[in-house]
Amino acid sequence: MEPLETFEVEAPYQSEADQYREILKDIISDMVLAQSIGRIKVVIKPEESLFQMALVLRGGLSPVKTTDFAAVNVGELGKNEVVIKINNEKYLSKLLKILWDKYGRLNVRQPERKTVAVKTENPMDKISDVENIVVDDPKNTLQKRVVDLAVRAVPEGFRVRYHSFKGSNFIFVASEDLMKQEWIDEAYQILDELTNEEES
Template sequence: MEALETFVVESPILSEAQTYKSIVSDVISELVLGGAIGRIKVIVTPEDSLFQMAIVLRASQPLVKMSDIADVDSGSSLKKEVAISINEEKYLPELLEKLWARYGRGNIRQPERKTLIIKTDAATEEAISLKEMVIADPKRTLQSRLVEMAIRATPEGFRVRYHSMAEHSFVFVASEDTLKPEWISEAHKILDELQEEK
């Protein structure tokens, strides 16, 4: 796991704070979030059945386009095919889903692991269009992984939850009881303090 600039877990009971720090650290590692998180602070208050988490994120990654992960070639317009040579296999599942949705499964062949052939009447135009196709949105994926991380780190039974994500921040609050507005405000203040750190 990449070193975090700030990693604080507070609780009135010291042993609980250490236990939750270990749990949060494990979940961050399991979900490979160390590179995305810069600073994190968690406050666990058992007497109020309250869990608060604030995170300052590192710089976000840009959208991943076809041109970032593959070479696209219309080849001969007589063949009515577009050939895609994949350079980064990790995006292959997302790429296939998008191509199947756009062209139908029957029009996509995969003669080799890193090669896709699309059957289309407008091969030249489609090749140009495909180069700009968005394959993955790391920000959307990051948000779902942060929510999963927060839920997994939360004490058992804390099913009433709130979360908020901005460009470079994430706030999460959970409890067994109805969330009080001041708890959410406190979590945002924790975030403000983290953002002011140098």
């Protein structure tokens, strides 16, 4: 799926839809989300005080593990430790926090800027554990940013909101009035249209 393969805005008047599409485009651009969104459709019904959004995220965002940015080995002979040689410092602070929580601060030392040593019994047994630590999950971060996108895009005063994430699929409904189940159902129908486009 290409980024922004489908980008639709429906409103009672075409001029309103075009104007809102530009606003949405600016928000997506400001938040650097264009490469992450495959399909998006927004329906605005001012007469019902209703805003609905459905979108499908592009795939391919896998969690970042220790082995993605570091080499993990046992320490020097006689030292019960696992040594991590960092290739990319971007995730170093997150890794340190996870190691401190998992092994205790006293058992984690950083003898050099790009080296971390974890004191542990049976270091050979712990290498696999350390290699597979998930340091960052871009999918979670992306989901938070998508919710933020929806909140920024919603018209002023639409404070009653509902959103749902299922895998890469997202719906968002907002209104000034009490939420109606039929609005949520309609948002799911919009999402079905988007996902059916993908399959055909």
